[in-house]
Amino acid sequence: MxxxxxxxxxxxxxxxxxxxxxxxxxxxxxxxxxxxxxxxxxxxxxxxxxxxxxxxxxxxxxxxxxxxxxxxxxxxxxxxxxxxxxxxxxxxxxxxxxxxxxxxxxxxxxxxxxxxxxxxxxxxxxxxxxxxxxxxxxxxxxxxxxxxxxxxxxxxxxxxxxxxxxxxxxxxxxxxxxxxxxxxxxxxxxxxxxxxxxxxxEGASQRIQEDTQNFSSIVESLGLNIVSSLMTLIVFLPILWGLSDHITSLPWIGNVPQGSLVWLALFSAIAGTFLFAVVGIKLPGLNFANQRVEAAFRKELVFGEDDAGRAQPVTVRELFKNVQRNYFRIYFHYTYFNVARYAFINASQFFPYLAMGPAVVTGAITLGIFQQILSAFSQVSDSFRFLMNSWTTIINLISIYQRLRGFEKQIPESGRVDANDYDDPRYMDTGTVAPAMAPVVAPE
Structure with missing residues (x-):
């Protein structure tokens, strides 16, 4: 090796x-x-x-x-x-x-x-x-x-x-x-x-079986969303800036000679992201703790499959109380987080309609321009609000990454083995390979 x-x-x-x-x-x-x-x-x-x-x-x-x-x-x-x-x-x-x-x-x-x-x-x-x-x-x-x-x-x-x-x-x-x-x-x-x-x-099997799957899926999804948001801004910002020439005045704000719709989208994104960061600050730690108590509960049940002395009702009851206690905390903090989240998301849908109100009632824009502004504003504002829209996913990713990094720290630096020696048949030490198990085939 x-x-x-x-x-x-x-x-x-x-x-x-x-x-x-x-x-x-x-x-x-x-x-x-x-x-x-x-x-x-x-x-x-x-x-x-x-x-x-x-x-x-x-x-x-x-x-x-x-x-x-x-x-x-x-x-x-x-x-x-x-x-x-x-x-x-x-x-x-x-x-x-x-x-x-x-x-x-x-x-x-x-x-x-x-x-x-x-x-x-x-x-x-x-x-x-x-x-x-x-x-x-x-x-x-x-x-x-x-x-x-x-x-x-x-x-x-x-x-x-x-x-x-x-x-x-x-x-x-x-x-x-x-x-x-x-x-x-x-x-x-x-x-x-x-x-x-x-x-x-504790939870070693879960880290390898579950967290690796979730981490790769979430990172790939978030990474593509970041790239898509940046590309969307590059393509749609000039479009929305040009369409803003039709909307030179915003209700309750007044005259905005250039880029009115762009500034509105940027302001709503900053406000929403700040709001979500404040109300969701406790959630990553709670999700991390949740995996620990779930792992402890699962581990005792797995031991109980092979040892009649393990997974006794008293022990299981105490472990499940820890799971329940943490879930109650998560439910409480997600309640006010979701109030802020859904209130802002629903309210922000009407921002472009309010901005176009004066131009609509005076007939200053056509139906086609109206539709173009709605589409371009949605693209730009969603890109600006990437962090806000992805906050719950980011919370989950942070907790998974914390678990995997903590898992890695238990591996001594001097004794780490290159994965290719384990995964690649050309380098495998066949004397240490366990007997092959029969493949599990899903029912048709």
Whole structure:
């Protein structure tokens, strides 16, 4: 068996799957920043030399929203794909964890690329809905001025884009499922490689079986939500800023010459996040404590399966009282947290309607612009409110991470074993492998 060097390491939850996690994620942020600088500075200058738009792009019709694959958009998608996968190349040679390269590096980039594609679909739909609702308003206000073919043509266009998007999302969901299972396997075998050091820790089996699964799932979901929120802001902020030209005055605030809707979305996000942080400050600790009392209760029941002297009614009653006591505390604190949460979420739905009130009653905007503002405001405000919307999930993640880090601290630095020696059959010491168990097959 190969022993790891006795130096501080990143948490196993990341090191087991990603190559040099600190360097990997740090370089990813730097690479993204560099790619964005290149795009916004010389992207248009190099487009004529590298873009496939002239061959793959669709023509732009004056007065109509641009097609999803117009010439410039093809260059944008081409650039994003190239930037993403070029980042993967060095890690094939530099990474210290090549076993999971295709999933941890290429898989991560692929999933992020799909998120970006989906954000672009949302941006295109925002323009499409604006044009479509203006068409409906014209048709309702002046009968027979819009032909049925024009109406059906609009629907046919969006149906084609959504069909492609649905196909991509289904494939991505399939990849996500495999991605999470690979990450869970990597974590599980990192811990199992050091099982002799941790097997006596309370709840050791739960940490490996349950927490690794939950951690990979939550981190992947939150990570994608962060990326999606940032991408949404990059795409939709200019859209909402431009639409704010139609709303230059806000009720109870007065004149806001520029970016009124953007400032409103930002203010509501800051207020909501601060509110949730204050009312939910006790929840991470309670969730962490809950896992400890649940683990103690479960452990006694497991011992009782093999030892008639364990899991006696008196002992079980006391253990369950600890579980019940902690749940009562959680219920109490979640009660006022949910009051603040649901009150703010429901109230914030009406912010854009209140902002557009003066423009609506004076007829200063069309139905299409009204719909565009609602959609763009929702996208931007949800992105700004990422922390607020994800607070309960973040609470759960913090408690899981605390448990796994506490679990890892029980493994002596000098005796840590590399997971590859445990998980990879090429390096396994067959003399220490337990006899294979018959596979458990789910009933059909």
């Amino acid at each position: 190969t022993e790891l060097p006795s130096v501080p390491q990143e948490s196993f939850v990341f090191r087991s799957f990603f190559p040099n996690p600190r360097l990997f994620f740090g370089s990813a942020i730097i690479w993204t920043a560099v790619a964005m600088v290149i795009w916004f500075t010389i992207g248009s200058a190099i487009e004529p030399y590298l873009s496939l738009g002239p061959w793959l792009g669709q023509p732009v019709v004056d007065g109509a929203p641009p097609p999803f694959f117009d010439t410039h958009k093809v260059w944008l998608y081409q650039y994003v794909l190239a930037a993403g996968y070029l980042f993967c190349v060095p890690w094939f040679f530099l990474g210290d964890n090549r076993r999971w390269y295709w999933w941890s590096v290429v898989g991560t980039v692929t999933i992020i690329e799909v998120v970006y594609f989906n954000v672009q679909v949302d941006a295109w739909l925002n323009d499409w809905y604006g044009d479509f609702y203006d068409l409906i308003q014209t048709a309702l206000g002046a009968p027979n001025t819009i032909s049925l073919d024009s109406f059906l043509g609009k629907i046919g266009t969006v149906a084609a884009v959504l069909a492609v998007n649905i196909f991509v999302l289904v494939i991505n969901a399939f990849l996500n499922a495999h991605y999470l299972l690979r990450w869970r396997r990597a974590m599980s075998f990192y811990y199992m490689a050091n099982w002799q050091s941790v097997r006596t820790i």
